[in-house]
Amino acid sequence: MMGPVLILLGPPGAGKGTQARMLEEDFGLVQLSTGDLLRAAVAAGTEAGRKAKAVMEAGQLVSDDIVLAILKDRMAQPDVAKGVILDGFPRTAGQAAALDKLLADAGQKVTAAISLEVEDEAMVARVSGRYTCAACGEGYHDEFKQPAQAGVCDKCGGTAFKRRADDNAETVRERLQAYHAQTAPLIAHYDRLSVLERVPAMGSIDGIRASLADIVGRVSA
Numbered sequence: 001m002m003g004p005v006l007i008l009l010g011p012p013g014a015g016k017g018t019q020a021r022m023l024e025e026d027f028g029l030v031q032l033s034t035g036d037l038l039r040a041a042v043a044a045g046t047e048a049g050r051k052a053k054a055v056m057e058a059g060q061l062v063s064d065d066i067v068l069a070i071l072k073d074r075m076a077q078p079d080v081a082k083g084v085i086l087d088g089f090p091r092t093a094g095q096a097a098a099l100d101k102l103l104a105d106a107g108q109k110v111t112a113a114i115s116l117e118v119e120d121e122a123m124v125a126r127v128s129g130r131y132t133c134a135a136c137g138e139g140y141h142d143e144f145k146q147p148a149q150a151g152v153c154d155k156c157g158g159t160a161f162k163r164r165a166d167d168n169a170e171t172v173r174e175r176l177q178a179y180h181a182q183t184a185p186l187i188a189h190y191d192r193l194s195v196l197e198r199v200p201a202m203g204s205i206d207g208i209r210a211s212l213a214d215i216v217g218r219v220s221a
Ligand SMILES: [Zn+2]
Pocket: 133, 134, 135, 136, 137, 138, 153, 154, 155, 156, 157, 158
């Protein structure tokens, strides 16, 4: 019997990657990302890996069946005995149902689907205000962290700054809308199964980490 099977959901900027790494540290969980799993299966030349390779070489999308077969192989390995965090799968309600079936066949289920919840407009302000020193990379923010002397980097005295093109308000808003549209069916699916955990994710990294630790402690008990 394996430890908890967690699904971690969160929009870009919510700190999902950071929190997944902390769950690995805190609980010995292993994050399984679909992209990594596919690459590893192809490299290892497993049956599912060979199928995936053929499909990708034909320029097509790898089917859910192949991804599930790869996931099943991976979850049978001993290093994930303490539990897993799934990243990038499922993406649709259909995939979620297929995953439920795969787990049920092994006497398991999704233990918790954790949704990192952000306030969209606050997230837009947070992300779209970011900029960095062009010379040393020090991070600044229009609202939250201006240099002590306007236009001069606190750290290196540089006077040139840069912004990522995709950090503007409109793009951030679009990313959030796309995220909500994509995850709404998943949220509904896991809510129906009573395994949905909503975690406010606008606070400090350590605060979110503590909330996640509470959940994992509770569902693992
Ligand atoms: Zn600098």
